[in-house]
Amino acid sequence: MAIIKLSATERRRVSAFFTCLVLAVLAWVFTVLSNTYSYTIKTVLNFKNTPQKRAFHSLQSDTVNATVNGTGWEMLFSKLHKEAGSISVDLRSLEYKSYIVLSTQLSQINTKKEVEQQITGFNPDTLYFDFSNRKVKRVPIQLVTAVKYKHQFSQSGNVILNPAYVIINGPANIIDKIQTWKTDTLESDSISETINTRLTLQPVREGNVSVFPKTVEVTVPVDEYTEKTLEIPVKMINNYNYDDVKIFPQKVKVTFTTALSRYAQTDEDFFEATVDLDLWRKHGYKVLPVVIFKSPSYCKIVKIEPQNIDFIVKK
Known part of the structure; x- marks a missing residue:
């Protein structure tokens, strides 16, 4: 491949040419972006002065497209900036009608905008509302x-x-x-x-x-917890026929965690252990599982010994 050899003078001329080209492009871009354009941005609606005597529901999205007059720089930055801007919409007139025309509030909205970013219109321009009690x-x-x-x-x-x-x-x-x-x-x-x-x-x-x-x-309320063990009497439920039933043992050991501040006051009266005779009568259970039917909300059961008890039904 042929290599073009340039003299020092020619290299200076080429360098000067490209420098001028880059400066010309930058000047053109700067001039173009300094001009004023109309462009569209998404805008979030924030409602204020909502009616006190009428409940309402907006029938359209809470965002509209706003047409803005601004420089090319501002248009460029608006495209790079993904978050939508916001405007405040006065809903005071909903006390006697069911729609809001945004263009009628342009002067009020633009007072809070920079002079170079004045809004000229909205799409949609009219917001409709549904009313209920x-x-x-x-x-x-x-x-x-x-x-x-x-x-x-x-x-x-x-x-x-x-x-x-x-x-x-x-x-x-x-x-x-x-x-x-x-x-x-x-x-x-x-x-x-x-x-x-x-x-x-x-x-x-x-x-x-x-x-x-x-x-x-x-x-x-937060407290330190510790373990405690109590012997709880076992109560039989669903003995509809008042059968003569003996259970062994008649008490179970219940180990639980409890708040340290309530350790002393928490005794067997706070608990209720039950066995269900229907499990034998309807399902043929040979032993009855123990269920802790009642316990304080601040206690957590760790284990029950034994978990099942024997029983004898006298006929």
Whole structure:
């Protein structure tokens, strides 16, 4: 392959040519991008001044295409920036009509935009709404947790929420489906003491639903746990015919974990162990399995000895 050999003067000329070419292209790009263009961007609608006496439901998406006047640079950056912008739409006029014309609010919307990025139109320009009766309902708050406890520590009682309920307000067809309202997730690691904190409730997803209050005080009692063993009397159930039945043994040993602060007060009266005679009468069981029918919520059963008991039915 032939190699073109250039003299020093020729190399300088070629270098100067390409330098001028690059500068010319950059100047052209800069000039083109400095001009003003109309382009379309996706815009999220945020509703404000929602009607207080009318429940509503939007009949279209919560995003519209906005036509914007801006420089080529701004158009380029809008294409690179994937997140949609947002505008506030005033819904005050829904008190007496069922639609909103966005173009009538252009001056109000553009006051919050830069002069170089003024919006000139929307697609769609008119938003339509469906109306229904507004309903108020009181529902319990549901705590969402992701708590990890230190070794031998755990929750020792019922969670206390203050308040325990929220008031939700909105269209009847939406409100009727809501049975609880969740909190944001309570996250903690290596917990070894009672948790006292304030959590935000999960936000409203529908623009026509309101929730009060927005936060809740949370108390999660935490205590160190230890094992304890008690002898619990066994009670027979479903002895419909009042048969003379003897069971052996009459007590079982129940080993469980309990909060250290409640160790002394937790005795056999807190538990109830049962066997079901129907298992013999209807299914022919030779021994009856022991079931712990009642136990404190802060206790966790570890083992039962024996798990099955013998019995004799006298005829």
